[in-house]
Amino acid sequence: MITKDNLLICIFSYNQDKELSMLLSSMKEFASGYDCIVYDDGSTNSNTISILKNSSELFKEQFLLPKEKKTSSRGRLHQNIQSAYEYALEKGYQYLFLVQDDMQFVRPLDRSILNEYSTYFDADEKIIQVDPRFLRRLGSIKINNELHAYSFEDDDDRGSYADVGILDIKKLNNLNWKFEASERKNKVKAHNIGLKRIFPFTPIFMHLPYPVIYRKGKKKNKFPYPFVKRGHISYKPLSKKEIKEMDGRDLSIVPYARDILTPKGLNLAFLHYKYANEGKIFS
Secondary structure (H helix, E strand, O other), rough: OOOOOEEEEEEEOOOOOOHHHHHHHHHHHHHHOOOEEEEEOOOOHHHHHHHHHHHHHOEEEEOOOOOOOOOOOOOOHHHHHHHHHHHHOOOOOOOEEEEEEEEEOOOOOOOHHHHHHHHHHEEEEEEEEOOOEEEOOOOOEEEOOOOOEEEOOOOOOHHOOOEEEEEEEHHHOOOOOOOOOOOHHHHHHHOOOOEEEEEEEOOEEOOOOOOOOHHHHOOOOOOOOOOOOOOOOEEEEOHHHHHHHHHHOOOOOEEEHHHOOOOOHHHHHHHHHHHOHHHHHHH
16 A cells, blocks of 8 residues: 555656756645655756755755766666665665656645555556556557556557656565666566556646757757747646546546646647647657
């Protein structure tokens, strides 16, 4: 059973000052009271470091890594995930919630949510991750009537692991798990031994649209739509009415982000957000 005492939230940060600020604000509103740590991968943006230092009351510990030349596309992300995994095990947590800095909570991480997510982990020893994101239309989604949840098709290795979501680290530790150097390698490794990732009936957070993107430590500036201002768009929190409607929907209504969440600050980009391929919106 997931509780506030056995769940550790871990944020992975790099140079995303505006997005990070929006994430932390949403956590104060919807995920307060949980133990939280942060790994910053040597941010060169002084605003990012200031935000973290000025938010020290939110964190059990901060791991602010020294600056280095990035040789990997994702920097030290997977080293940091391994470190967070080892830290959580050492401190006696059972669940580790991986959160990226370009995300936002839109509804409370409350007792009912924890109970729902616990049922997934308890249902199958092979389920090692509950990924509480709203979904994107990037591949076939399977409706699991037995679990009252969603997943990728059985032969799709994306259904085994992602760098975002809640991990049952005791299950992983029993398998002598060690994180590999890329998300792709971790997906293949987990898939090959039959591990599973589940999307819950009730998602609670999502990647922000049009984030600032870094690869090998460098900002990717090329974007064919000058009316889109990267790193400035957030979501409106779900209202009580919207939460009630969402929780009362039929399982057949898949919780796609663009169907349910309302972005703020789109301005002239609203048509692009409505009709463009989702790969161009969330990356």
